[in-house]
Amino acid sequence: MGRVKVNSVSRTFKKEDGLSTGALDNVSLEIQDGEFLCFIGPSGCGKTTLLRIMAGLDSPTSGNLTLDGVAIKGTDPKRGMVFQEYSLFPWRTVIDNIAFGPQMQGIQKKDARRMAEKYLELVGLEQFKNSYPYELSGGMRQRVAIARALANEPKVLLMDEPFGALDAQTRNSLQNELLEIWEKKHVTILFVTHSVDEAVFLADRVVVMTSRPGKIKKIVKVGLPRPRDRTGAEANALRNSMLKLLAEERKG
Amino acid sequence: MKKKLTKSVEQKGLELISILFALTLWQLAADLIVKNKLLLPSFTDALASFLEVIENGVIFTDIWVSLIHFGIGLALALVIGIPIGIIMGWFKTANRILDPLIEIIRPIPPLAWIPFAIVWFGLTHKSAGFVVFLGAVFPIIINTFTGFRSVPRVYVEAARVLGCMRDRDLIRYVALPSALPSIVAGIRISMGIGWMCLVAAEMFGVSKNGLGHKIWWHYYLHQMDAVLVYMLILGLLGLLIDRSFRNYTDKRLLKWRSGEVI
Ligand SMILES: Nc1ncnc2c1ncn2[C@@H]1O[C@H](COP(=O)(O)OP(=O)(O)O)[C@@H](O)[C@H]1O
Ligand SMILES: [Mg+2]
Numbered sequence: 001m002g003r004v005k006v007n008s009v010s011r012t013f014k015k016e017d018g019l020s021t022g023a024l025d026n027v028s029l030e031i032q033d034g035e036f037l038c039f040i041g042p043s044g045c046g047k048t049t050l051l052r053i054m055a056g057l058d059s060p061t062s063g064n065l066t067l068d069g070v071a072i073k074g075t076d077p078k079r080g081m082v083f084q085e086y087s088l089f090p091w092r093t094v095i096d097n098i099a100f101g102p103q104m105q106g107i108q109k110k111d112a113r114r115m116a117e118k119y120l121e122l123v124g125l126e127q128f129k130n131s132y133p134y135e136l137s138g139g140m141r142q143r144v145a146i147a148r149a150l151a152n153e154p155k156v157l158l159m160d161e162p163f164g165a166l167d168a169q170t171r172n173s174l175q176n177e178l179l180e181i182w183e184k185k186h187v188t189i190l191f192v193t194h195s196v197d198e199a200v201f202l203a204d205r206v207v208v209m210t211s212r213p214g215k216i217k218k219i220v221k222v223g224l225p226r227p228r229d230r231t232g233a234e235a236n237a238l239r240n241s242m243l244k245l246l247a248e249e250r251k252g
Numbered sequence: 253m254k255k256k257l258t259k260s261v262e263q264k265g266l267e268l269i270s271i272l273f274a275l276t277l278w279q280l281a282a283d284l285i286v287k288n289k290l291l292l293p294s295f296t297d298a299l300a301s302f303l304e305v306i307e308n309g310v311i312f313t314d315i316w317v318s319l320i321h322f323g324i325g326l327a328l329a330l331v332i333g334i335p336i337g338i339i340m341g342w343f344k345t346a347n348r349i350l351d352p353l354i355e356i357i358r359p360i361p362p363l364a365w366i367p368f369a370i371v372w373f374g375l376t377h378k379s380a381g382f383v384v385f386l387g388a389v390f391p392i393i394i395n396t397f398t399g400f401r402s403v404p405r406v407y408v409e410a411a412r413v414l415g416c417m418r419d420r421d422l423i424r425y426v427a428l429p430s431a432l433p434s435i436v437a438g439i440r441i442s443m444g445i446g447w448m449c450l451v452a453a454e455m456f457g458v459s460k461n462g463l464g465h466k467i468w469w470h471y472y473l474h475q476m477d478a479v480l481v482y483m484l485i486l487g488l489l490g491l492l493i494d495r496s497f498r499n500y501t502d503k504r505l506l507k508w509r510s511g512e513v514i
Binding site: 085087104 | 406407409410411412413414415416417421425426429430432507508509510
């Protein structure tokens with residue numbers, strides 16, 4: 001199970017000059033088990049902040065969150081995260097990066113490695129088992145980061161613009177791979193992106209946010225059957241309506 | 253074998269010529285210009301003196317004793333300096349408590365401690381080791397501290413969401429490996445400073461043997477060729493220690509950094 005509830009979450013940051021920035025304003029949201037949810041919104045509207053709060057790396061100023069009815073407090077291996085920037089431990093080989101989570105759960109290094117191999121296979125990087133991160137391309141690094149997060153068998157996978165730094169081709173193939181993994185692993189995915197295309201291709205629902213302080217502007221259901229056609233007429237229509245919503249935010 | 257030799261001569265030709273040229277210049281300057289063994293022993297004088305100390309074995313005792321002094325000081329500096337640097341780098345309160353103390357002691361030149369070293373430890377290995385320790389410990393503390401302070405936040409957060417939550421584990425599995433390049437750099441600086449302190453401490457009579465002690469001893473006897481031999485040995489040994497340490501760390505500890513431009 002991976003049902004996430006966000007109840008009127010707000011977050012303000014105090015600045016040194018005494019003023020404060022509102023990053024999130026009264027966000028309420030309910031995410032179903034196994035759902036693929038995308039967040040989209042103007043830069044600085046609090047998407048990363050929301051994801052960090054769900055990961056337990058930050059706490060709301062007011063409001064609360066639950067996972068399967070249990071309050072979210074602090075980090076937990078049940079909630080995995082893939083970061084926007086490269087976050088692999090450069091001093092660990094690929095396999096040891098993936099084995100890190102299980103190892104921290106108290107599993108012996110040897111067994112943790114054996115478990116990790118399964119996930120290495122899942123992202124198709126068996127040949128790079130003993131490579132160090134510096135030997136990998138950006139796309140491969142994010143694949144390993146996904147495998148590393150999955151090795152803890154999380155119920156929720158939080159992803160903060162994980163493909164933002166990749167070229168279009170790599171990005172497309174990683175999107176396809178992610179969908180395959182999602183179907184195989186039955187995990188709830190909360191995915192932040194700044195690309196409308198990406199959101200329409202991946203999501204069951206897309207949460208469009210307002211500019212700062214971030215509120216939910218609209219939740220768009222993407223009812224398209226999978227596998228999806230990136231350039232179909234319905235996809236285009238959805239894309240246009242979302243772009244219009246975002247344009248309103250940029251003006252306002 | 254012969255091929256290999258000629259090949260390396262070809263490759264290192266310029267370097268070889270440079271050294272040979274300098275040696276010749278030295279020999280000529282000593283023999284024809286200075287003409288005073290006290291002021292400038294020639295290359296052949298130094299060579300003869302070198303063969304002598306090797307033959308009677310004194311040099312090996314001196315090297316051994318100096319390495320003991322150096323080893324004691326450096327080991328102590330590592331065992332004390334790294335934990336202090338870790339604690340200061342990771343816990344803000346510890347930093348506020350320890351930082352003023354360290355900043356008061358650190359500017360005292362290690363050699364100023366020699367009287368106390370002698371009063372406390374006598375003319376023993378410990379005494380010389382203590383002076384080396386004082387020279388070596390601060391770069392290790394500071395570099396460990398800096399390394400810990402500059403651990404990228406994303407590594408710590410990634411570890412935390414993966415279930416690594418206790419300070420002890422975060423230090424062991426994330427901060428320490430991430431800070432290792434900085435710590436290793438600190439150790440190299442420490443070894444350099446420790447080596448200098450070693451010579452000075454031995455010269456000032458903190459010890460009855462050792463390379464530094466022998467330099468002073470031969471100076472009193474006006475055997476400047478022997479002084480020169482000991483100087484060169486100190487230089488070579490220092491170089492050797494630094495090279496083997498760097499070799500070890502590059503191959504073993506910091507293999508994961510080979511992609512970076514340092
Ligand atoms: N640790 C922080 N301290 C102060 N302000 C922050 C911090 N993190 C985020 N903010 C502010 O909160 C707002 C939202 O940031 P963020 O969640 O990163 O936006 P997004 O990911 O949507 O681009 C921004 O104005 C940012 O400056
Ligand atoms: Mg962001």
